[in-house]
Amino acid sequence: MEECKISKLYNLDETIAKELIQKYTYGWEVLPYIEEYIKELGKTLNKEEYKQLDNNVWIHKTAKVYDSAYIGGNCIICKDAEIRHCAFIRKNAIIGENCVVGNSTELKNVILFNKVQVPHYNYVGDSILGYKAHMGAGSITSNVKSDKKLIVINNIETNMKKIGAMIGDNVEIGCGSVLNPGTIIGKNTNIYPLSSVRGVIKENSIYKNRNEIVEKND
Numbered sequence: 692m693e694e695c696k697i698s699k700l701y702n703l704d705e706t707i708a709k710e711l712i713q714k715y716t717y718g719w720e721v722l723p724y725i726e727e728y729i730k731e732l733g734k735t736l737n738k739e740e741y742k743q744l745d746n747n748v749w750i751h752k753t754a755k756v757y758d759s760a761y762i763g764g765n766c767i768i769c770k771d772a773e774i775r776h777c778a779f780i781r782k783n784a785i786i787g788e789n790c791v792v793g794n795s796t797e798l799k800n801v802i803l804f805n806k807v808q809v810p811h812y813n814y815v816g817d818s819i820l821g822y823k824a825h826m827g828a829g830s831i832t833s834n835v836k837s838d839k840k841l842i843v844i845n846n847i848e849t850n851m852k853k854i855g856a857m858i859g860d861n862v863e864i865g866c867g868s869v870l871n872p873g874t875i876i877g878k879n880t881n882i883y884p885l886s887s888v889r890g891v892i893k894e895n896s897i898y899k900n901r902n903e904i905v906e907k908n909d
Contacts, residue, residue, distance in 0.1 A: 694877055694893055696717060697713075697718055697721075699859075699878075700718065700857060700859035700860070700877065701718075701819070701822070701859065701860060702821070705804045705806075706802060706805065707732070707767065707769055708725075712802070718857035719854045719873070721819065722819075722851070722854065723851075725800055726765050726783045726800070730747050732767065733747055736749050736767070740770075746763065746765065747764055748762055748764065748767075749768070750768045751768060751770045753770050754774065755772070755773045756774040757774060757778070759776050759777050760777065761777075761778070761780060762780045763781045765782050767786065769785075769787050769788045769790070770788045771788055772790045772791070773791045775793045777794050777795055778793060778794065778796050778798075779795070779797040780798045783800040783801070784799070786807075787802075787805035787806070788805040789805055790803050790808065790809075791807075792809055793812075793813070794811060795811075796813045797816070798815050799815075801816065801820070801855075803824075804820060804821050805822055806822060807821075808824075808825045810826075811827075812829045813826045813830055813831060814832060815831070815832050815855065817854050817855040818832045818855030821860035821861070821878060822860040822861065824863075824864075825863050827863070827868065827884065828867070829867045830864045830866060830870070831868075831870070832855030832856040832870045832874075833855070833871050834854060835852060836852075842854045842873040843873070844873045844891070845890075855870065855872065856875070857874070857876070858876045859876055859880065861878055861879045862878060862880050862881075863880075863882065865881070865882050865884030865886060866884045867884055868882050868883075868888060870889075871887065872889075874888050874891075875890070876888070877891075877894025877895065877896065878895075879895045880893070880894060880895065880897070881897050882898045886899075887901075
């Protein structure tokens, strides 16, 4: 279970949500508390740096947000982030410094660490993406099982119906990939395009398919 732990996946110095995340052992344990954390953290943000909109939305004054982007309630957009044309931020999103949220990308109940890129037609729900994680065009996190049962991760009963993916630092997700509910991807891992990924993928791996996962050479 070491591969699933927050301490193995993320550099917590690369997120404004450090105080929240460090309370827990596993990333999915954080998900139910994102909304309330945003509301409380937002009240403490420097008013000279952040502008506050309705519905508990705070946007750093250096962030670039296109007029066509939709931002629902409970959202913090940090320094130098870019929210592109027709991005759809439904609710409960922490978007780190220098992040890119692109055209037709949808976010819901997520934490994006600094320098995360979800730039083209991505769905990211009930997930945490580590520092410099990148999702290729059309890749998505699936957050509900088809049978609607509660999600089990490495024999741990989460007692949760909605969990997307816990994606470690410096992970590359290939175009058109689907990360099935409860997927854990260790840091510095590459996922081949058009992959269907489930379970726990160790750090420093190359995921070619379910039966071919190789360790990266230094």
